[in-house]
Amino acid sequence: MLDIVTIGTESGEETLRRKAGAVTNFDADLKGLIAEMHEAMRRGRGIGLAGPQVDKALRLFVTHVDDDEPRVFINPELLLTSNEEVDYEEGCLSIPGLYTQIRRPEFVKIQAFNERGRPFTMEASGLLARVILHENDHLEGVLFIDRLSAAKRERVLATWLKKIRM
Numbered sequence: 317m318l319d320i321v322t323i324g325t326e327s328g329e330e331t332l333r334r335k336a337g338a339v340t341n342f343d344a345d346l347k348g349l350i351a352e353m354h355e356a357m358r359r360g361r362g363i364g365l366a367g368p369q370v371d372k373a374l375r376l377f378v379t380h381v382d383d384d385e386p387r388v389f390i391n392p393e394l395l396l397t398s399n400e401e402v403d404y405e406e407g408c409l410s411i412p413g414l415y416t417q418i419r420r421p422e423f424v425k426i427q428a429f430n431e432r433g434r435p436f437t438m439e440a441s442g443l444l445a446r447v448i449l450h451e452n453d454h455l456e457g458v459l460f461i462d463r464l465s466a467a468k469r470e471r472v473l474a475t476w477l478k479k480i481r482m
Contacts, residue, residue: 317352317355317356318352318353318355318356318370319371320356320360320365320369320370320409320410321368321370322409322410322411322412323459324477324480328410331368331371332369332410332454332457332459333457334368334373334457335373335455335456335457336366336367336368336372336374336375336454336455336456336457337373337374337375338374338375338391339374339376339390339391339429342390342429342432342433346390347431349372349374350378350388350431352370353365353367353370353376353377353378354380354386356370357378357380357409358380360409360412362409363379363380363382364377364378364379364380364381364447364448364450364451365377365378365409365451366451366452366454367455368454368455368457369409369410369454375390375391375392376389376391376392376455377389377392377452377454377455379444379447379448379451381443382443384444388430388431389426389428389448389451389452390428390429390431390433391428391429392426392427392428392448392455393426394425394426394449394452395425395426395427395437396423396425397421397424397425397449398421398423398424398441399421400421400422400423401419401420401421401422402419402420402422403417403418403419404417404418404443404446405417405418406418406460407460408450408460410454411460411461411476413476413479413480414461414472414473414476416460416461416464416468416472418460418464419463420445420449420463421445421449422441422442422445423439423441423445424440425437426438426448461473
């Protein structure tokens with residue numbers, strides 16, 4: 317059973333800030349990891365989870381948004397994002413209980429591989445686009461709070477840390 321890495325733990329910040337490396341083996345171990353990631357995401361009541369969040373420095377993430385099918389994105393590349401951006405309240409399984417408005421593109425076009433190593437390209441908008449962008453950030457060592465101004469990030473984190481220490 318995979319544990320989700322959170323900031324505020326001994327090595328959480330360091331683990332989540334590492335850039336992920338490419339997946340090179342599309343084998344039974346990878347399929348098992350993907351299944352475990354979907355399970356950890358469900359357990360955490362999330363809609364997306366990236367490799368670094370389960371201490372796997374691999375370029376992959378899983379999603380399951382609303383009625384959309386569960387998906388896996390391996391070695392993803394963002395091909396296009398819209399100029400139109402929207403604000404939406406985001407949270408993260410690695411910073412449980414913290415939610416704040418984040419501005420992101422409304423639309424994304426992404427290329428990735430599935431669990432069998434087959435390439436695919438897809439377009440997404442709305443919540444799925446946001447989840448794809450959020451999880452892709454994790455592969456670069458970027459957390460959603462990094463998209464806030466420094467002052468707002470400090471305020472939000474201070475409030476969150478006070479809350480979790482109570």
